[in-house]
Amino acid sequence: MSAVFEVNNLKKTFGGLTVTDNVSLSMMPGDRVALIGPNGAGKTTFVNLVTGNLQPNSGDVRLNGETVTKIGPTGRVRRGLVRSFQVTRLFQDMTPAEHVALAVLQRDGHATRLFGNFLTMPDVMAEVSALLGKLGLADLAHRRVSEIAYGQQRLLELAMALALKPKVLLLDEPAAGVPQSDTGRIEHALADLPADLAVLMIEHDMDLVFRFAKRVIVLAAGAVIFDGLPVDVTKDARVREAYLGSYADASHIA
């Protein structure tokens, strides 16, 4: 099996500040990886380099062996690299069904002017219903986003990302802001992701990291300081030191 996602010697500077410091990593289909690191470690910048929202100074990004470093965000999505949508980008007056339909139509390259007719497109509707059903949102399919709970909006983000049929999924703190009572549903959805999908999750909540990830990568000051098993991460001296110097003490990751 070959890597579905690779980053080689990725480097990004802002002025004199090196924010991504020769980062290399690779993921195989089915990988479940958590990317963690203290505040300001460079996680968001790294994700933006991977998605094509930022250009690196040097290094490259590959998807299924193809170098995509010069390809923009839309081209990367088309090649299977999908970042979960953000709740802040959902349309409050639109329904979950409309959001997912939009993602399906976009994936299939339909002009968005077809969008108004999706209710009469049986294949699109079947896919929309299946995805919303899978994420426990079937009953809310035709409600306005503004009327559904925050945790359900986060599940909708996931439904939209899955509608794009990703091979690599980047999840940015999928349970952040979700009340404790609803995090179980998010975790259930994460556990239910397609087995061959490679998932990279940025997460601060270590309980979630330990339950989800089979591998943990730690960024500190832009560099990868640990890439290994969850069971080893809390014992690692460099990791403990990196967290000691930040908002959290070592007990936070132990």
Ligand SMILES: Nc1ncnc2c1ncn2[C@@H]1O[C@H](COP(=O)(O)OP(=O)(O)OP(=O)(O)O)[C@@H](O)[C@H]1O
């Ligand atoms: N556009 C920019 N221009 C200058 N500096 C930037 C820019 N974007 C990020 N930085 C700096 O790069 C460093 C890493 O930021 P980044 O947001 O990637 O970290 P992070 O690990 O995602 O942090 P957090 O967990 O707090 O979100 C920070 O010192 C930040 O101030």
